[in-house]
Amino acid sequence: QVHLQESGPGRVRPSETLSLKCLVSGYGVSASSYYWAWVRQPPGKGLEWIGSIYYSENSEDSGSTYYSPSLKSRMSISVDASKNQFSMKLTSVTAADTAVYFCARGGTGGMDAWGQGTTVIVSS
């Protein structure tokens, strides 16, 4: 059974870079058929898909990334297949980036596996 676990700093200062990792167990991040995504949820608000990466050792489009247009200039997502994890970085954070950040596995059948989420507070 696939399991995802986010890790990150908890608190980030305004204008700095937020870095989060998602450790995956029970399924290889480099296996085909799935993409790996980040979703966030500001306090008391709804879900926001922020980006995803498709990574497969056997695919020509491996490493393809997709980002929310509103975050594209500040976001990056990468995979470390050797550690079976994927990561995100969000630069120049502001208070508006305060949220619970979830990592998830997605495919043609929706996003079927999620981490528990990690709370990120942007504050000086």
Place this chain on the structure above:
Amino acid sequence: DIVMTQSPDSLAVSLGERATINCKSSQSVLFSSFNKNYIAWYQQKPGQPPKLLIYWASTREPGVPDRFTGSGSGTDFTLTINNLQPEDVTVYYCQQYYDTPYTFGQGTRLEI
């Protein structure tokens, strides 16, 4: 971006009754090659991640009770919860994964 609009924002329900949540996409999410609507429904309880209930608009995720039913095609979709149980009273989201960004609806909160 495809805009997803759920209605209502909140819904007063009674246990044992039926709840109906609507979701409308700003453009068709029908993947014609596979004849599948790329719509998913999620349930989220406080302090927990979303849980996938329905994908392809009407296919129930394994382990999801059959009182949860998804329907619709093109741009209009519905999640129906029959025989409402206490554990069903929470927040539900639709999502399109037809085209990036894979946008969510704003959520519908069920209330007793």
